[in-house]
Amino acid sequence: MTSWRRIRGLSYSTIGRTVRARVHTSNGGEHLVRFDPPALWRLExxxxxxxLVENETDEYRVRDDGVAVHAHKAPNRVVMMMGLNPMQLFTMYRWWPEPGPMxxxxxxxxxDPVATTVRGRSGWQVEFDDPQGAQPITVVIDQDLGVCLAWRQGGQWLEMSEPVLDEDFDPALFTWDGPTIEEEEHAEAQAQSQAQRDYEQQMRDLADMPQTQVGWFPTTIHTSAVDGDALTGALDITATTGSAQFAIRRWLTGLDEPEPGFSVQSYTVQGRRESGPWTVEVRTYAAALSPDDLERVFAQLSLPDPPGTIDDVAAAAADRRSEQEERETTELLGTGRELGDYLHADNYAALLIRTDFTDDQRWREVALAATASVDSGDEFPFQANLTCIDNPDNAGLTPEQLRARIGDDPPSFAFLADTVTMTDPEMPIIALxxxxxxxxxxGRTFRIIPSEMWGIENNLSxxxxxxxxxxxxxADDGVFRGFPPPPPHVATLQREELLALSATNHSTPALARFADDLPTIEHAYAVISEMPRMRLHTSIADLEPRSDEYILGDDDYLAATARDGVCHSGFVQIRGGHWSTPSRTANGWNDTLVC
Known part of the structure; x- marks a missing residue:
């Protein structure tokens, strides 16, 4: 019987050695993989x-058409892998680094290891708990070579066959001379690549910034910049000291405090101080610093000079913010977008289509007003998620013409900004x-003011x-300006009050039936509100009951509500329906009820 410590050491013996093997995956894939550490890969x-071909500086992912998508590798480059990665088995030793503070x-x-076989090779099987609480992780280490023969978690698995160590590879295997396009040209990866490039540029900017020098911690210190702003000099760093982790943030005192970077959001604030032009904050991830140690940290920090005067930095930050807002607005307006690309798209889009092109500034105001955030009462505001289409090809487009173009396919609703929208002070937008x-x-339409766009878009979507x-x-002019306020609450009648009230009047079949049914209704109560009589009248008059529905007392109900004025109205819920009353008089409840 062997131990995990010995097996771990056996896996370490493969570090730095070339490996060639076939990898089989639970989704039916098979790959011939060559790995020449630390950075040369070839998958076939x-x-x-x-x-795939990868070397120290370049990566080529070959598409089905034989064209490789080329990416320049960078120190801070982050790559998102979808699905199972066959390269994982070749560096599994990274999953269990040698114990130590870092x-x-x-x-x-x-x-405890268990002997097993994987595709004809003998190995040691070991199971681990997943630190994230997911299903256990099982690996198999080859008894002779030390390579990882298998990895399994839940229903997903990777298995290795025909492994060979220490083979001399032809360097040409790790180069590509076939047809190539650059990563930013690859449409499927364009959005991801842009975010990735932005992140890499941010990391390079952080590395070039003057760093916060930590003069004292109660043990050896390893620091790393994790977030910041080169323009204002704001910087977040993490400091790892043995098994403890800390974060130190700085920003110019005269500027707004920046939001903490994602890497330090979960850290607990221990204290902050002003030091020259800077405000400095110390956070801890787990173990807290003692007050004395915290003071020593602050006392021995070394901070750089600011990137400029407060006024100059503030002005530059404001200019950058304005430029960013202008870029976002330009993207929002949708100039040049083709309507046809969105009418039957696989991905849902709520369209706001410009059909009047007499005033660009007015269109800008309409689009911004329609997509403006509205206070929701909590940290997440309401906002209409609209895709704006600004293309002169749609000049004069009517709701009927748009409806004809859409046919029976999505979208199920759309919005148009026409001449009325552009010229009316309320900017009422057509909803179709x-x-x-x-x-x-x-084909049904109405108009809606921009401040109410969030409600219809969010709810219809x-x-x-x-x-x-x-x-x-x-409203009567066909414009939706919001739902009317709820009717004023008058009273809530509980079960005993309803029973007493129902015993006073059996003058109609509906009232008599209600009195008989009420004792059998569980949790009976009625919320009484003040309502316009004619609204109640219309709601019953427009009813078209199905064959399985039963209405009792509707004629009496309609007679009682067929006049102007307000009344007190409420209902008692029952399974599959309700009892309701439309009015109240000085002598008690009106004798019309509907079930």
């Missing part, structure tokens, strides 16, 4: 087609129902409400 499919293992405690005739009212809910609530 079973038929010999090259899939070790960051990716697995928990190891089980483009939904399924079986459930919606295709998730089918939380129907188009008619908003259309029916438009």
């Amino acid at each position: 499919s079973p038929d010999g087609t090259t899939q 070790a960051r293992p990716r697995v928990g405690a190891a089980s 129902d483009c939904g399924d005739p079986e459930y919606d009212e295709p 998730i089918a939380n409400m129907d188009f008619r809910d908003f259309a029916d609530s438009a």
Whole structure:
């Protein structure tokens, strides 16, 4: 019987050695992999087609058409891997680094090794807890070579066959001379690549900034810049001291405090001080510093000169903010977007289409007002998620023409900014129902003021409400300006009050039936509100009951509500329906009830 310590040492014996092997994956994939540490990789499919070539400076991912997407490797480059990575087995020793203050293992405690075989090779199987709380991780280490023969977690697995160590590879294997496009030209990766390039540039900028020098901690210090702003000099660094982790933030006192970077958001604030032009904050990840140690940290920090005067830095930051806002606005306006690209797109888009091109500034005001954030009462504001289309090809486009272009496919609703939108002080935008005739009212329109756009877009996008809910609530001029406030609450009648009240009046079949049913209704109560009589009248008059519905007392209800004025109205919920009353008189409850 062997131990995990011996097996771990066996796996370390492969560090720095070349490996060639086939890797099989749980999703049916198979790859021939060559690895020449630390940075040379080549992956091929079973038929010999090259899939990936990587060397110290370049990476080539070969598409199905034989064209390789080229990326320049950089120290701070971050690559997102989707699915199982066949290269993982070749460096599994990184998952269990040698124990020490800086070790960051990716697995928990190891089980006792068990002898097993993987594709004909003998190995030692070890199971680990997942530190993130997911399913256990199982690996198999080859008994002879020390390579990782298998990795498994849940239903996913990787297995290695035909491993060979210490083979001399032809350097040409790790170069690519076939057709190539640059990564930024690769449409599928464009958005990801831009975010990746922005991050890499930020990391380079941070590395070039004057650093915060930590003069004292109660043990050896390793520091790393994790977030900041080269323009203002603000900088977040983390400091690792043995098993403890700290963060030190700085920013110019005369400027707004920047949001803490993601890497230090979970750290606990221990204290902050002003030091010259800077404000400095110390945070800890786990163990707190004693007050004396905290004072020593502050006392022995070495801070650089600011990048300029407060006024100059503030002005530069304001200019940058304005430029960023202008870029975002330009992107929002959707200038040049083709309407046809969004009418039947796989990804949902709520469209705001410009059809009047007489005033660019007014269009800008409409688009910004329609997408403006609205206070929600918590940290996340409401906002309409609109895709604006600003293209002169749509000049004069009417709702009928747009409806004809959409046909039966998505989107199920759309918005248009026409001449009325551009010229009316309220900027009322056309809302168009483009939904399924079986459930919606295709072609129905109303107008909506920009400040209410968030409500209709948010609710229609998730089918939380129907188009008619908003259309029916438009004012007499056809403009939706928000839902009316809820009716004033008058009273809440509990079960005993309802029982006493129902015993006083059995003058109609509905009232008599209500009195008989009420004792059997669980949790009976009625919320009474003040309502316009005619609104109640219309709601019952427009009812079209299905064959499985039963209405009692509707004629009496309609008679009682067929006049102007307000009344007190409420209902008692029952399973599959409700009892309701439309009015109250000085002598008690009106004798009309509907079930």
